[in-house]
Amino acid sequence: MSTSAKNLDPVFQGAGQRVGTEIWRIENFQPAPWPKTEHRKFYSGDSYIILQTTTGKGGSYLYDIHYWIGKDTSQDEAGTAAIKAIELDAALGGRAVQHRELQGHESDMFLSYFKPCIIHLDGGVASGFKKFEEEKFENRLYVCRGKRVVRMKQLPFARSSLNHDDVFILDTESKIYQFNGANSNIQERAKSLEVVQYLKENYHERKCEVAIIDDGKLVAESDSGEFWVLFGGFAPIGKKLASEEDIVLEKAARKLYSITDGQLKLVEGTLFKAMLENNKCYLLDCGGEIHVWVGRVTQLEDRKVACKAAEELIHKENRPKATRINQVTQGCETNSFKYNFHSWPLGTGTGNTAGEEGRGKVAALLKQQGVGVKGSTKNASVNEELPPLLDGGGKVEVWRVNGSAKTPVPTAEIGKFYAGDCYIVLYTYHSVDKKEEYLLACWIGKESIQDEQIMAAQLSDTMWTSMKGRPVQGRVFQGNEPPQFIGLFQPMVILKGGLSTGYKKSLADKSMNDDTYTSDGVALIHVSGTSVHNNKAVQVDAIATSLNSFDCFLLQSGNSLFIWHGNSSNIEQHQWALKIGEFLKSGATLKHVKEGTESSAFWFALGGKQSSSNKKVTSDIIRDPHLYTFTLNHTLLQVAEVFNFSQDDLLTEDMLILDTHAEVFIWIGQSAETKDKHMAFDIGQKYVDLAVRLEGLASHVPLYKVTEGNEPCFFTSYFSWDSAKAVAHGNSFEKKLALLFGATFSERQAIDKSNNGNQSGPTQRASALAALSSAFNPSNSKPKSTKLVRSAQGSQRAAAIAALSSVLTAEQKKAMSESSASKTSSPYSTAAVLVETFQRGTQCSEIGDLIEVQLKRKK
Structure with missing residues (x-):
């Protein structure tokens, strides 16, 4: 059945006409434009549609559509987001790749649009939420995971939320603390610093302080006492508990199904591209990832049914929520889809020529069906862009x-x-x-x-x-x-x-x-x-x-x-x-x-006169670079793209592949494994062999090995290169620390590290006790600055009382069971009671009330 342009939502009029990110939120089952100022914030009760527009070969536009489903959104709203994403694709000429994104399980591609992080907020349009900036400031605790894009999740503000394996950010009104678990990844620590910087600049007007707390150090950093006071004092923290975010999606035997009227029919035999008919939709089940393939002459309604079939398969087989769904159109297939087929013939052109031709055919067919296609092609000549040449005169x-x-x-x-x-x-x-x-x-x-x-x-x-x-x-x-x-x-x-x-x-x-x-x-x-x-x-x-x-x-x-x-x-x-x-x-x-x-x-x-050729031989110079991480298991190379990459993604502990289509670079960080460094060209050749099959890369493309600190201009031209970052020393965390917070901060860290090596100075427990005592007896302390005095007398005392009110439950119950005479004759002052309590590491939930009782007695 032909689909008319009238069936497409008018809110998508003009979408995809410029490079960048566009977002719509589902409100009353209709997509509504989401303001640019709100792009980083996603409410758990809502669903969103995100369009990412980039430029491809020849100046044409390439599209990725993501529909994001909040954990508290209704099933109807989630379904609306999926259907509207298909309509948006149709409005763009059927050339987009569609991705389902679930809160807490977002793909690296999706998160890369919002570096350094996205912010999950409670509530949604139906609950009449308040804007993040309008809320009264509350201490917030986040866990940060991810080596290149940060998955940030808010946790209950309690010591039990901490563990030794992750990186945490505690955002308070006057100071932001980064707590590095003893077993946490160095690169996650570095990326979390970018989040700290973002919070400081956007929610503290760059005026708050920053403190780094390293878990497991025998000798405390200068800020650790204040940090532990906010959690009710220093005490051992527990092990990391398994959660849904930790589920590893496992691959399964590939199964291809044809989709007819929403029903799946297994396609038997080895997978070949020729099996895919252009008037049908198919579902490729890879276990942790499901691909929906739609033929270019399929109707819009068939595509909606195919998407629904993928959702039903996950629900029917009780698959993990994190199972990914991607939808591709014939001629616009992704590498992750093509990789599953035994044979995938490439076009005669280089680069993404086949994909570009496919997009044009899809757009033409949708127009025949009556679908209004906007911005299907950006007719721009291919400009010959050349990398900088090396300095002459050498x-x-x-x-x-x-x-x-x-x-x-x-x-x-x-x-x-x-x-x-x-x-x-x-x-x-x-x-x-x-x-x-x-x-x-x-x-x-x-x-x-x-x-x-x-x-x-x-x-x-x-x-x-x-x-x-x-x-x-x-x-x-x-x-x-x-x-x-x-x-x-x-x-x-x-x-x-x-x-x-x-x-x-x-x-x-x-x-x-x-x-x-x-x-x-x-x-x-x-x-x-x-x-x-x-x-x-x-x-x-x-x-x-x-x-x-x-x-x-x-x-x-x-x-x-x-x-x-x-x-x-x-x-x-x-x-x-x-x-x-x-x-x-x-x-x-x-x-x-x-x-x-x-x-x-x-x-x-020349052996005799003949006619010369009048056909011009053209060279196709393409500048569409991609950066990849990789793993090498025996002889099998697996790559994962670093989306929207920047110089910050060149982490010193890694080796990365930069593919510009005209050249391939193997970048080697100074702290990369020595055994991997010696295999750089072997790894590069394995990548070239893979890209030849999937991307039509030239088999004899120039291959380079580049070491950190010695990057040439024809490599750095693919980045917004900052030479200061290139010469920074240390691991990726130490480099980021120095770049973001300056030499003074790094010098203080070096002193702390030196003290730790000398095993001198206060322990973290002692530092916490001293800070606690200072909070309740400010006259006995001699702060180094006026700012610290105000913090000790005001916010720290209030924060300590608030934090302590939710801990040490057992201690208070024990105290309430004692005789009133015993309580009255207790020789302890309020601060002394707290110090002794923390030294024992015991817990009590209503310690705030106990504090107030003690203060009244003093009066």
């Missing part, structure tokens, strides 16, 4: 691999590369800050033998190690040279044949003729470059059909050298051709030939 050294050794290439010959050989290139230059930098790369010719390819890698590794790992190390393959590599040579020429003994021997073994370039034979050189980044010239077959009207060619015939200008070539190409001619045959007489004016001698050298 020193270039080149060695040709010959057997098990490397032979220096004479200076006059640097720039000539033979397809049968392998080379090692070392470029030494100075960066902007005068620091000496290096690029160490081995170039692999297409016709080189495998033994010399392996030897080139080994010799390059030896040089890299001898230089203490400072160089950026790369592997560059003939035909895929990146701009910054080509730019080192003025000019760069790739010639046929080879000079190494290994290559010569391989030809003899195969009884093949040696066609290695010589300066007195016949050779045709194709010149297509116009600038320093693409000035590569390549020797081609010396026949007339190799000529192209858009480029220039050098024809060498004995002592004669012709420069042939195609009718559509430009002056820059003419100049490069002249430079290359001088480089190859210095002092030779150059004969300029324009297409159509060739002499008989010219055609004779």
